[in-house]
Amino acid sequence: MSAIFGVIRTDGAPVSEREIGRMANTLAHRGPDGRHIAVHDGVGMGHCLLRVNREDWYEAQPIRDGGVTLVADMRLDNREVLADELGIADARLCDMPDSAILLAAYRRWGDACAEHLLGDFTFAIWDSGTRRLLLGRDHMGQRGVYYYHGEGLFVFATEVKALWAVEGVPRRLSEKMIGRRLLFPVDHEPGATLYAGVAMLPGGMTLSLNSDGSVLTRRYWEPHPGVEHLGRDDAYYLETYRAILTEAVACRVRRLARQPALLFSGGFDSGGIAALAGPIVAAQGRRIVAVCSALEAGERRAVRDARAAVEAFRPYPYLEISYYVRGNDTIFSDLEGSFSATDDSAGTAYVRRGLYRLAAESGARLVLDGMGGDYTVNVRAGAMLGRMLLRCRLGAFVSEARARRRATGRSWPRIWREDVMPALMPLKLSAAIQSLRRRGQPFWRMRPINAEFAGSLFAQGVIDPSRLRMARSVHDRWHQRWLSLLRKAAAMVPVQSTLAAIEGLDFSRPYHDRRIVEFGLAIPERLQFREGLERYLARHALADILPHRLLISGPGNDAEDPDSFRMACECAPSALAEARTLDHAGRVSRYVDFEKLAAMIVDPKEERMADHRALQIAMRTVALARFIAWFDKANR
Structure with missing residues (x-):
């Protein structure tokens, strides 16, 4: 991924090239193809370039044009649509970088320009005429931008470490966020980071810094069902599932300068990406580098291993399969190096680090991740048989229960226990039963948190002790749960993209594409569980391109870290x-x-x-x- 960064002083103090240069140096790993800065008029902005797509060869940021300065880290998926709306001729578009299209969009639509964009992006636009800064992040927050807003000072950057290159930005941990890391509350706090005074712009939002130093944030999009997808027949959903997923995948691979890598488990999410991207990549004379986490061949553990599912794709000519096996790696391997690289305690994901290393060693500059399918178009619905009973769909319940037994081999008691009862049990009753099992002990006392510290968080109202994550759901189910997961995902700190960037990789999740999200939330329940199995649409819409072993597979996912x-x-x-x-x-x-x-x-x-x-x-x-x-x- 590329990087953006900048300093705006609203108190009249000058911005020095030296401090902007320090910011650029901290983000050097994101700019193997160039680092450039622009300092003028109390404003400094910069860009680190990682070339991933063909249009990136034309990038020359920061762009300065008629009083507007722009920096962006982006991949635009609707270049042609925007060009048509903005009157950009095809001959000009072919060698036009995405950032130049963004500039034209800003000149046409102003602060509303983000609403017209499709893709993964962060951007910052300084307008000297109005002395305003516009900061934007893509719909699902696939790319990230941190910022600090202090007295007379505003600093932004792709990674938090770059903020600290500027004098006046505080460097201290947030006790509130330490508490959240220890207690795992259900409710997310959009924009919060591990650092006091430092915020992350949530996905689907823009931020404007006004000439008087005031800040205004605006939400231009949030996860919702697309109205064009509501109330359609089954044939529509089958056809549209394939069409939208194909386009979301194609947007990410058809303009690449090198072969892509894929975090691969052989399941419906990553398998669908592989099967749809494969022919496109093969037409470029390349193969997809499928990097997989697995046990040694023949080894078995208590959790499911992905090796057998991955090997079902071995005959696919456009896949180059490469395994990561743990060996002696642990979560504490090169611990301080991980902390320094990511500025986060969550940067210790050693399996992901190993997978990203494999991807980078192959020469790829883009790694795709199948995460997100489980709560968009390939949902693991959970207890849908019980849901049918609740909705008095007795005929469907009987036929689907029989199909469940045939498809999974589960006994009737297990089907009742796992596929029916959880839906019939009110969430408050589920919480009460779990409390009885703890003998009335508050759930937070099961966490390894200092009791006095926890009490102070509760007293301040920072965390609600009644809304903590438990092994079994006691808060949201079905559609509300998926919507909650999507909102959290859009607002999260992008740790995975930071880990990938360490290895010189761009990072993207096709299932977090806005089009996928809006379609997924519109899929009716009748198509989320059918023929005794979840993922009905994937099994049928992609039946001609997925392995038979996967199409008949039962519920559940393989462990990324077996x-x-x-x-x-x-x-x-x-x-x-x-x-x-x-x-x-x-x-x-x-x-x-x-x-x-x-x-x-x-x-x-x-x-x-x-x-x-x-x-x-x-x-x-x-x-x-x-x-x-x-x-x-x-x-x-």
Whole structure:
């Protein structure tokens, strides 16, 4: 991914080339093909260039034209439509970079220009005539931009570390966000980051900085069902599923300068991307580099491994399959390097780091990710048989229950327990049952958080202790759950794109395409579960291009990190001991309860999924503890 950055001083103080140059230097890994800055009139802006698509060879940012200065990190998918609306001739369009089209869109529509864009983007536009800055982020937040707004000062950048290159930007952790990392509240706080005073512009929003230093944010889009997709017949949804997914994938690969990479599990989400992108990439004389996380061949663990599903795609000529096997890697491998690179405790995703390395070694500059299908067009609906009973669809219930048994081989008691009962149970009753199992103990006490710190968060109203994530849903289900996941995804800090950028990769999720989201939210329930299985549309719309093994596969997903349990068991005790040694003057134990952490990693059993969850939480918490200690040391 490329990068954008800038400083605007509204107090009359000058902006120096030196501070803008420092910002550029911190983002050098995002600019292998050039770094350029423009400083004038109390404003400094810059751009780091990573060429991914053909049009990127024409990029020459920052653009300065008639009092407007523009920087953007973007891939426009509707270039031709915009050109037609803006009166740009085909001959001119063919060698026109996306940023120049954005400039024309801004001149036509002003602050509303983001509403006309389709693709992944962040941009900043300074208009010297009005002395206003416009900052924008794409619909689902596939690319990110951080900002700091202080007295007479506004700073923005693709990564938070670049903000700290500017004097006056605070560098301190947010206790509220530390608490959220420890407690896992259901409700997301759009724009919040790990750092006090530093915000992330949520997806689907623009921000305007006015001449008086005031800031106004505006939402131009949010996840919703597309009205054109509502109330259609089954044939429409089957045809449109394939058409929209094909176009969302094609937009990302048809203009590439190199072969793409794909995070691949052989499931419906990544498998659909591979099957649709393959012929396009093959026509370019290339292959898709499919990077997969798996166990060693022949090895078995308690969770599902993706190797068998991936191997079903082996005959596909346009796929070049490459496996990442954990070996000695752990979540704590090169821990401080991960913290420094991502400025986040979540940057310790060692499997993703390994996959991105494989992708980069292949020469790719784009890596695609299938995440998002589960809550857009390939939803894992959950308990849809019970949902049919609730809606009094008795005939459908009987036929689908029989189909479920045939398709999965599940016993009738298991079908009742897993596919029916969860839907019939009110969410409040589910919460009450879980509370009884905890013997009335508040759920937050199951988390390894310092009780006094947790109490202070509750007293301040920062976190609602009744709305924390649990193993079983007690808050939202079905459509409301998918909508909630989409809203969170659009507002999240883009850790994965930052990890990919470390390896010189652009990163994109086709299932987070605006068109996919609007279509997915319009799909009727009758097509989310049919013939006893989820993902009916994928099984039928892509039946001619997916492997038979996948088309008849049962419910569930393969684990991206199938060796995580053994990894955690191997390193948890020593990692916890190391974290304890870093607790100088109670700086870490102010937040983390080390005794609870120790109890969570005692004698775990691989066959118990609850122990898998406990170990996962423990590892994340130890990583957070280490991050707090590392950040304190780096700040000194």
